[in-house]
Amino acid sequence: MRAGGEDLEFEPADLVRAYVITKGRELPDEQQLSLITLVTAAPQDGRRPARLTPEEQRLLDICSAGYLSVAEVAGHTRLPLGVVRIVLAALTEGGHLMTRPPVPRARNADKDLLEEVLNGLHRKFG
Secondary structure, three states, rough: OOOOOOOOOOOOHHHHHHHHHHHOOOOOOOOOOOOOOEEEOOOOOOOOOOOOOOOHHHHHHHOOOOEEHHHHHHHOOOOOOHHHHHHHHHHHOOOOOOEEEEOOOOOOOHHHHHHHHHHHHHHHHH
């Protein structure tokens, strides 16, 4: 709410801008490009891709530093997360980005096994 009791709404220009940036495309599937999917720039043989929008070029520059999650890339921009996901999906389809699923979480070690190893070490080395 604003000070005068008015509801805060999106300006029409903001909504139109997001539509223009995404070129009207829909959100990619969550499995294709989730928040924790890692993205990086694909090798381009020394040449920069032509005909990219300023937003696409900016996202490509951010991804050139190495693998970042989709959420991290969105954090470096002032664009909504959905817009970033759509543009990243388009860059991936165009061959400008590579994606990698996140590193799976390591399993917890078996406590009984660790106790047996510790006991064996105590027996052997005192």
